[in-house]
Amino acid sequence: MSPIVSFRDVHKSFGAVPVLKGLSFEVQKGEVVALIGRSGSGKSTALRCVDRLETVDKGEIIVCGHRVSDPKIELRKLRQDVGIVFQSYNLFPHLTVEQNITLAPRWVKKADKASARALAQEVLAQVGLSEKIDAYPEQLSGGQQQRVAIARSLAMRPQVMLFDEVTSALDPQLTEEVLKVIEELARQGMTMLLVTHEMAFAARIADRVIFMHEGLIHETGSRDILRNPNTPELKSFVGVGL
Amino acid sequence: MDYSFDFSFLWDYWPMLADGLWLTIQLSLMATVAGFLLGIACAVASTSRSRILRGLVGLYVELIRNTPLLVQLFVVYFGLASLGLKFSATTSAVIGLTINIGAYSSEIIRAGIESIHKGQIEAGDCLALSRWQVVAAIVLPTAIEKVYPALASQYVLLMLGTSIASQISAEEMTAAASRIQSDTFRPFEVFLVIAALYLLLSFGMRGLFWAVGQFAFVRRRKLGTTL
Numbered sequence: 001m002s003p004i005v006s007f008r009d010v011h012k013s014f015g016a017v018p019v020l021k022g023l024s025f026e027v028q029k030g031e032v033v034a035l036i037g038r039s040g041s042g043k044s045t046a047l048r049c050v051d052r053l054e055t056v057d058k059g060e061i062i063v064c065g066h067r068v069s070d071p072k073i074e075l076r077k078l079r080q081d082v083g084i085v086f087q088s089y090n091l092f093p094h095l096t097v098e099q100n101i102t103l104a105p106r107w108v109k110k111a112d113k114a115s116a117r118a119l120a121q122e123v124l125a126q127v128g129l130s131e132k133i134d135a136y137p138e139q140l141s142g143g144q145q146q147r148v149a150i151a152r153s154l155a156m157r158p159q160v161m162l163f164d165e166v167t168s169a170l171d172p173q174l175t176e177e178v179l180k181v182i183e184e185l186a187r188q189g190m191t192m193l194l195v196t197h198e199m200a201f202a203a204r205i206a207d208r209v210i211f212m213h214e215g216l217i218h219e220t221g222s223r224d225i226l227r228n229p230n231t232p233e234l235k236s237f238v239g240v241g242l
Numbered sequence: 243m244d245y246s247f248d249f250s251f252l253w254d255y256w257p258m259l260a261d262g263l264w265l266t267i268q269l270s271l272m273a274t275v276a277g278f279l280l281g282i283a284c285a286v287a288s289t290s291r292s293r294i295l296r297g298l299v300g301l302y303v304e305l306i307r308n309t310p311l312l313v314q315l316f317v318v319y320f321g322l323a324s325l326g327l328k329f330s331a332t333t334s335a336v337i338g339l340t341i342n343i344g345a346y347s348s349e350i351i352r353a354g355i356e357s358i359h360k361g362q363i364e365a366g367d368c369l370a371l372s373r374w375q376v377v378a379a380i381v382l383p384t385a386i387e388k389v390y391p392a393l394a395s396q397y398v399l400l401m402l403g404t405s406i407a408s409q410i411s412a413e414e415m416t417a418a419a420s421r422i423q424s425d426t427f428r429p430f431e432v433f434l435v436i437a438a439l440y441l442l443l444s445f446g447m448r449g450l451f452w453a454v455g456q457f458a459f460v461r462r463r464k465l466g467t468t469l
Contacts, residue, residue, distance in 0.1 A: 051368055079370040090365035093469055094383050094461050103379055104369035136461050149365075156369060 002065070003028050004160045004191045005050055010059035010069075012045060019045045021215035022059070027160070027193055032186045034202035034223075035195045037212035038237065043195045046212070047164050050193065051082050064159045080108065083153030084162040087169055089145040091137040091152070097124070098133045101152045108156075123151040127181045143174030147181055154185075161185065163194040199226060199238055211237065249431050255422045262418030263439060265332065269414055270401040270447070273339035277400070278393070280340060281347020285385075286377060288352050299348065306345035312406050314338050319410040335407035335414075343400045350392050354385030387459050387469050394451035398444050405440075415439060 003026040012020040019042045027033050035043040048054045049061055052068050052075060061068040064081040091100050101123060102116035111119065124130045127147040137145055146166055153161060163182065167175040179201050186192060186205045196202055202209055203226045211219040211234045219225060219234045229235040252259070288299045306314065318341070319334040329337065358381060366376035386393070408417035419436040423429040456463050 053364060053368070075367075076370045076372065079368055082368075084368045086361060086365065088359075088361050090359075090361040092362065092365070092380055092384070094387060094459070096461075104371060107375050107379065108370045136465060138465065138467060152369070 001029060002062075004031075004064055005193060006060075006062045007046070007049075008060040010046070010049065010061060011057045012042075012049065012054060013057055019215055020049070020056070023212075023216060024059075025210055025217060025220070027191060029159075029191055030189045031207050032190075032192045032205055033194070033208045033210060034206035035193065035210050035212060036197075036199070036202060036237070037218075041212040042215040043212045044164055047084075047162050047193060047195050050160075050162055051084050052078060053084075076108070080156060081159045082162065083156060083158035083160070084164065085146070085149050085153055085166050087165045089137070089142070089149045089169075091145055091149055093137050095136075096133070097129070097135050097137070097140075097148050100137070100148060101155045104152075105155050119155050120151075123154045124148075126154060126184075127151045128177075141174060142170050143177045146170065146174075146178045150178075150181055150185075160191040160193065163192065163196070165195050165197060167196070167198060202226060245430070247431060248428065249435070251426050251428065252422075252431070252435060255418075255426075258418050258422060259415070259435075259439075262413060262415035263443075265413055266401070266404050266415040266443065269332075269335055269339060269404045269407060269412070270397075270443075272336050273343050273400055273404070274397045276336070276340040277343030277347050277397075280344030281351050282382065282386075284344060284348035285351035285355055286382075288348065289355055303345045303348055306342055307349070311338070311342050311403055312409055314342055315407060315410050331407075331410050331412040334410055335404070335412040338410075339400065339404060339407070342403075343396065346396050347393060350389045350396060351382075351385055353392075354389035355381055357388055358384055384469055387462065390451075390455055390459070394448065394455075397451070398447050401443060401447055402440060 005027040007023050007025050010020050010023045011018070023042070023046055035046060037043045045054055049056055050063055050068065052073065056069050059069060063078060066073055066078040066081070068078060092103070095103065098117060098120045101120040105111040105119055106113070106116050120133060121130060124133055127150055129144060129147055129151070132140060132144060132148070137148070140148065167178050170178065175198070179198065182192070182194070183205050203223050206223045209221065209223055209225055210217055211225070213233050219229065219231045225234065226238050229238055284299045284302065287295045290296060315335065315338040318338040319329070319331065322329065362380055362384070363376055366380045371379065404414055405416035407414055408420060411417065415436060419432050423432040426432070462468065
C-alpha cells in the first residue's frame with residue numbers, strides 16, 4: 001500500500017537560509033511518527049509543507065494521493081484529507097465550540113444542521129469535552145481549547161493528523177490532558193505526524209522517531225533511539241529532554 | 243444684550259422642520275447602509291492579491307479622504323449633470339455621502355482585518371474552507387466586531403455631515419432651518435432648535451448602534467467581553 005505521506009528529496013529555503021536540504025521520509029497508514037530536533041532544525045517547516053502551508057523549492061511531496069509539490073494541486077481536496085493542530089489553537093473567538101467544529105462540515109461538506117451537531121457531539125466526546133459544546137473559546141482553559149481544536153480537525157474525518165508543537169503553550173497539567181487525547185487517537189489507529197518537544201511522550205506513543213538536524217534526518221528509528229541514541233547529536237539532544 | 247427669545251413662531255413651521263428631519267434621517271440611514279457595504283467591498287479588495295485592485299481602492303480612499311465633502315457633493319450634483327447624468331438633489335446627496343462614507347468605512351474595516359491573527363486565516367484554510375468562506379465566516383465578522391465602535395462614531399459624524407447636503411439644495415433639516423430663518427429673521431432660535439434636534443439624533447443613532455451590536459455580536463452580548 002502506498003504511504004499516506006511521502007517526502008522525496010525536499011528542499012526549502014527562506015530567502016538565503018536553507019531550511020530543508022533534501023528531506024526524504026514516509027509515513028504509513030496507522031503509523032505515529034514523531035519529528036524531533038532543536039529549534040531551527042526544520043521540523044515545523046517540514047510539517048507545514050505536508051499541508052502546503054509552505055511551498056517547496058525542489059523535490060516531491062505526496063499526501064493521501066495528492067501531489068502537494070505540484071503548483072496546480074487542488075488545495076481544498078488535500079486539506080479535507082489532512083487535519084492540522086497548531087501551537088496557538090487558533091479557535092475562532094466569535095464562534096461557540098459547536099460552531100467552531102461545524103463550520104467546515106457545514107460549509108465544505110454541506111452537512112445539515114442536525115447531523116453537524118451530532119458530529120460535534122461525537123468529536124467532543126472523543127476529546128472529553130461534551131459539556132462545553134455551547135461555550136466560547138475564551139471560557140475554556142488552554143488545554144480545553146487545544147482539545148476543541150483537535151475535535152474541530154477530527155470533524156473533517158481526516159486521513160492523517162498533523163500536530164505542530166501543540167502543547168508548547170501549556171503548563172504540565174494541561175499538557176497531560178492534551179497528550180492523553182492524542183494518545184487515545186493513536187490507540188484508535190489514526191495516522192499522525194507530530195512535531196514535539198515532549199520527549200517522554202514521543203517515547204511513549206511514537207512508532208517511529210525522526211531526529212532532524214540542520215534540515216536533514218540525522219537519525220531515525222523506533223522510539224528506542226530516544227533511550228539509546230547512536231549519534232552524539234541525538235545523545236546531547238535527548239540528554240536535555242529526558 | 244437685550245435679546246428676548248421667542249420660539250413660538252416655530253409651531254407654524256413645524257411641518258417643514260419635520261420634513262427636513264425625516265430627510266436627514268433617510269440620508270443618514272441610506273448612506274450608512276450603502277457606505278458600510280461599499281466599505282466592506284473595498285476593505286476586502288484592499289487585501290486582495292491583485293495589485294490593480296489594491297491600487298484602485300487606494301486611489302479612491304485617498305481621493306475621498308483628502309478632499310472636502312462639499313466639493314464631492316458639488317462634483318456629483320453639478321459635475322455629473324454636465325455629463326448628462328442628472329440626478330435630483332436628494333439622490334445626488336445619497337450618492338455623494340455614500341461615496342464619502344464608503345472610503346472612511348473601508349479604512350476602518352481594513353484596520354480591523356489587518357488586526358486579525360494570521361493563524362485564524364490559516365486555520366480556516368486548513369479546514370478546506372474557500373477563500374471567500376474564510377472572509378465571510380472568519381475575517382469579516384471578527385474584523386467588524388473589533389472596529390464596530392469606530393464605525394459607529396464615523397456614522398454619527400456622517401449624520402451630522404448630511405447638513406452639508408443643504409448646499410446642493412437637498413431639503414434636509416439644515417436647509418429647512420435656513421429657509422425658516424430667512425422667512426422669520428430669527429436665526430438664533432431656529433438654529434438652537436436644529437442643534438438640539440441633531441443632538442437628539444446623535445443619541446438616537448448611538449442607541450441604535452448599540453442595539454444592532456447586541457443583536458449582531460452574540461458572543462459579546464452573552465459574555466460582555468471584547469474580542
